[in-house]
Amino acid sequence: MKIAFATTDKVNINSDFGSAEKFDIYEISKYGYHFLDTICVEKQPETTQYGYKNKDNILRVNKGESDTDIATVIDALNDCTIVYTTSIGAVPAAKLIKNGITPMTPELDQEKITGILDRLLIAVKGNPAPWLRKVLQRENDRTQ
Template identity: 30%
Template sequence: MLVAFATGSQTCIDAHFGLAPAFAIYDVTAEAIVSKGMVYCPQEFASEADKEDKVETRMQILHGCTVAYCTSIGGPAAARLVQSGIHPLKVPEGTVIEDELKRLQTLLAGSPPPWLRKRLQQEKRLKED
């Protein structure tokens, strides 16, 4: 599954979802962790309307991700993410990405929470079709 981390440093989760300069993307399974690189968010917007919908821009950037880690996210933005199939997770600022990847991998190898198990089953069905 694809996992995104809101980051400016590329090593820690250190950004608010709507203000993140970039997201580090990883493909995580119980057996492997593979970096898919960094995806940078636009900081300059053509118009005020574009700036207002930076959540939509980030949702498009993160299309295909199952989880998005950040230090903070507003309620409406979190609801929009969930509706688009991305589960937001808030963690303390400075959380090391590598530590979260290992924790997530251990979770996948064991007993994932119900929301994650359901999402993994959906992804498996899509791959089989």
Template identity: 30%
Template structure:
């Protein structure tokens, strides 16, 4: 049966309203692995204040088949808000989304640090509503909310 190991890293400072972002990687530096084939996911906490390494999730699903692999990886990534990968199949993407993880595909291998910096900028400015929800930030002053108010 597959093996999952989480290597937790103690952070130096608490990040308020941080989201957890996982990256499918072969080298711990870049998003360069397919979701189904990834043997490691490096996880960071990301907030307006910055980012810090949270944990490394090592998954070995070589001796598993089909849906068991996907179910195993989804379970191992419990608590993750966003997961970046090179690619992901439709069935796997549906399972990831149902578990509360937002999958993000990169067009080509990208440096994890570059993506983390982009996420910090996005969080400082105006994150989309689904990110605000993940961060437990109340959406205020959003004109779109008026459409759903009851008079």
């Protein structure tokens, strides 16, 4: 399963969804986890360009949180099962959920990505909490 983390430093979850400039993508399974990619979000003052490319390329969106901007970011994160941010508004959270992506916020204001991944790995290997079981089942259904 792929997990996205809103980060400015590749170490901590330290950006909210609407202002995140980077999402680091990791893949996790019961065998471990590894870094896959970074999606960069470049806020454009006024443009009609939409689209994204992976591997440290740039996702261009207009400033603000219009439906089109949110949809563009969600489209870039579409392969992810979970997205961790420091905070997220109700509209983007609902749109993520509608697209089968679970929005999450860490318990601390700034938490290490590896700390979250380590805890998720333990849960995936053992007896996951109900919310994680549901996410894992949805991921399993998605891949079949």
